[in-house]
Amino acid sequence: MIPDDALAWLIYEWLLTHQGVSAAAVAARFGVPFDRVYRALRALRDLRLLREQDDGPGRLFAVSPNEAQAELVLPLEQVITATKRELAVIHDRLRSFADSFHSVRRAGRGDDAVVFSRDPEQSRLLLDDAADNSKAEVSVIRTGVDNYGVRAPKGNADPDVELVRRGVRLRALYRHTARTNVEVRDYVRELVGAGAQCRTTNELTDRLTIVDREVAFIPVQGESQAVAVVYEPVIVEYLTRLYDHTWAAADEFTVDAAGYGETLDKVRSTILGLLGAGLKDDVIARRIGVSTRTCRRHISAIMQELRAASRFQAGVVAARSGLMDRTGPAHHSSGVME
Known part of the structure; x- marks a missing residue:
């Protein structure tokens, strides 16, 4: 039929x-x-x-399909065009208040040192507003391959690339394990090509965005959709110092070479340290930003290399051999990474 x-x-x-x-x-x-x-x-x-x-x-x-399109599609396109114009007017009107808002925050005269947003759309708009009005620097921590960009694309233009092209310094920190993800590597290649700076490090437990060293966006513990927008200068300055410390110790994200490159030993050192701390495979996987299956492959390779019969024996051999050096999580504390 x-x-x-x-x-x-x-x-x-x-x-x-x-x-x-x-x-x-x-x-x-x-x-x-x-x-x-x-x-x-x-x-x-x-x-x-x-x-x-x-x-x-x-x-x-x-x-004819052309005649049908004129009757069916064009009215919808006209509605979309009118809606875009309305959105542009709203953005322009709100932007006219942005300078006053940020100057008050900078002067410390705002009533709310921390603003909580539990609406994902509102959180996105707050971040977009801060980034669009940034004048000097945006520093971010990306913790997963599903959110490797700083902000969501707007049409055909990537807002982070546009940010760099208008002269704002963009620094992005990723986990070492992000180097093995093709989509992340392609995105970082585009950012670096535009002039951004990208590095990787051992452990990054949560997202962070700091705009012009004046406002910080941090997740709220236990609420996956909630964001805290921090305006308090003392807290933002502290978070910025932690970020700078982590940034200085991180490795440049080389996008031309696939795989971990020179960071593989650091990834395995981190895994050994977490094994020595008694953490389970799924917890270790979340900490380093890979799937549990990939994490177990790393553990298996480490045990084979050390000729260890058990996880405990692998930790003992690694400690005696100096493989769990002071770059691992058991010895390194930056605040941002903990």
Whole structure:
């Protein structure tokens, strides 16, 4: 039996050369029940590809797709265009208040040192507003491959690339394990090509965005959709110092070479340290930003390399061999990374 979509296409193709026929003639031509012909004709009418002759009701005529598009799509495009204009006006009106808002925050005269946003859309708008009005620097920590960009794309333009192109310094920190992800590497290549700076380090437990060293966006513990927007200068300055400390010890994100490169030993040192701390595989995987399966492959490779029969023995051998050096999590504390 011919599927309904295919039947509609066949009927439309036949009507192109048999204009002015009736629905009964269509049913007779294709030898299918009238209810199926009716559904196919209704689908064509909905797409504006079929109409009846004004002076002869019941006589069907096929319509060109261009004419159907003009009738069906153009009104929608006009609504979209009008909505975009309205959004632009709203953004411009809000932007006119931005300088006063940020100057008050900088002067410490704001009533709210921390603002909590539990609406993802509101959080995005707050971040977009801060970044769009940034003048000097945006520093970010990205903790997963699903949020490797700083902000969501706007149309065809990536806002982070545009940020760099207008002269704002962009620093982005990723986990070492992000180096093995093709999408992250391609995105970082685009950022670096525009002039951004990207580095990787051992452990990054949560996201962070600092704009112009004046406002910080941090996640709220236990609330996955909540964001705290910090304006208090003392707290923002502290977070910025922690970020600078982590940044100085991080490795440049080299995008031309696939895999971990020179950071593989550091990744394994981190895993050994977490094994020595007694953490389970799934916890270690979350800490270093990989799947549990990938984490277990790392652990298996480490145990084979150390010729260890157990995780405990691997930790003992690694400690005696100096493999868990002072760059590992058991010895390194930056505040941002803990």
